[in-house]
Amino acid sequence: MTRRIRKVCRTLAGHKVDALLVTHPVNCRYLTGFVSSNPYLLITASGDSLFLTDSRYIEAAEKQVEADAVRLLGKDAFKSIADALKGRRVRRLGFEADHLSHARALKLIEALGARKCKPLIGVVESVRAVKEPGEIAAIRKAIRLSERGFRHILPLLRPGVRERDIAIELEFFVMANGADALAFDTIVAFGPGSSVPHHATGRRRLRDTDVVLIDWGAHVRGYTSDLTRTLLPPRMPRRTRDMYHVVAAARRAAIARIRPRARRSAPDTAARRVIEAAGHGERFTHSLGHGIGLDVHEQPGLSGRAKGTLRAGMVLTVEPGIYVPGRLGVRIEDDVLVTPAGCEVLSRLPTHARPWG
């Protein structure tokens, strides 16, 4: 039994199940080291693990999967699961209700009987929230590479360049320099587009009165970075710079609250207070941040309503923002590791107010 499977095992009694069926490809990758688009990992409370996948992956799985046994899925995947459960004395099987479509869940329930199946949420995600040293090293690499990408495109920010030209150049740079994949479609927003937190990068050309907001990330060895920087226009009203300073102060206030055993809601609350005090309370329209790891959005969420506490080994984004609809937005996003002593800001790009160009 691998260390990660053991961690999941220990939580099963608390969920009142004898076994867990993991069907989310990212969770299966985390637990077995193996990438398949059609994986089924069965873990029993007694510590037994069985990995099932289809013929496209079975040869590689037999060599690479870190589980006690590997088996080929039959034509009916859930019948194979039912067969695998025979002789394993499982009275109640938990399954990932947020990662299985209703149609597939109905087939599972049909194969096993409704009384045997218990929908669960976030079992593996809770374990994934606390990173091991190797995972943190991969996130650091992803951040370093992303930062090189950002520095690479800085000289290209000249009046007339298009948002999508910058995005494509940044993406090409990180891929050509060793990223496995992009974390998400890069957001490059010039001027009013920056006021939309999920702006779709487009064909707008840069003007010398535009702020430039870039939100980007890349996977390295599976693990992701997630960063945002806002660059100010060469010519701007005083209030734009002031707004930037408010966001930077909110960022510092949030980071000051990140340490083991702190409430998960504390960093958001601290950042929001700074922004509210400056009169922009209504303009910080999203939560402070989220965990990153194999996924770019994972546990723990960092909203003001989040329950529970922070733990050493969590890696979080801290991304306060102020958005003035139709005019401009400012967001600064860093990636922060919770350490035994407090926290470490993993990203190193400067955060002071500075113009592009």
Added chain:
Amino acid sequence: MTRRIRKVCRTLAGHKVDALLVTHPVNCRYLTGFVSSNPYLLITASGDSLFLTDSRYIEAAEKQVEADAVRLLGKDAFKSIADALKGRRVRRLGFEADHLSHARALKLIEALGARKCKPLIGVVESVRAVKEPGEIAAIRKAIRLSERGFRHILPLLRPGVRERDIAIELEFFVMANGADALAFDTIVAFGPGSSVPHHATGRRRLRDTDVVLIDWGAHVRGYTSDLTRTLLPPRMPRRTRDMYHVVAAARRAAIARIRPRARRSAPDTAARRVIEAAGHGERFTHSLGHGIGLDVHEQPGLSGRAKGTLRAGMVLTVEPGIYVPGRLGVRIEDDVLVTPAGCEVLSRLPTHARPWG
């Protein structure tokens, strides 16, 4: 009511529901023209349509969505759906059981009552399978751009180049020349990697005894291409060239069977017969093809077990292959439009046996 929503409306009686809740973002985009990661589109059999989304998208949705009404989702999305149904006299609501997680489906059922909810599969997908002229035009554009990308990387195929260098250059080219997005991670396989239909592009360097298999696609205006070409090694045994000719003959046999009212299974059967006759029956390990459109895999599937018939306006991949595990694979993939008179091969890259370099 838009034409596409009307098409869906007409099918609802056949599914024995008074209304349909569409939650799959791609299906919502198809029906309303609007891209949201959190869309809910309610369509009643009487022809009424209501689009709901969250605060991130609501402003844009109110301007752009092609539906009778647009409403902001409340904190509990399914309660908003229940509210919307009040006064709409819906006794039975179909929902997309393959696009809603079990966890979300349970919330829907809790909000509406189990008797009111009917899980359905493929309702919108069946309508999407037959393309309109504008959709076919977008697919043509995606194919043309993809073909330019392929020609762009041909001169780079020299001994020593890495698989991922070729993939990144191809992807950068299509993005820089107007693609919205890539269709999937480009497969570039040198030598033995080509024997794995879902090869993960890696760091292998090209050798002059390697076949080169490239499977790639790009979205333009939302619509995708999906193509594969296999280039032969400069130095190769006779049997490699023979294998290529078998795949090319299977491709021709399949295309000859594509016309309106033909059985969906006929092209696969025809291609498989050619490959079996050449003694490679066991080595054509996947089905012949699939529909393409907003998704790179959509209706109709083109396997030997497919039910139903082809219709004019369907756009299909035809992708026979022969795979010798651990040694090499050959696949040729084209995109084919079913026309009233028969079919048109939309892709134009040559398919005759030719070496790289």
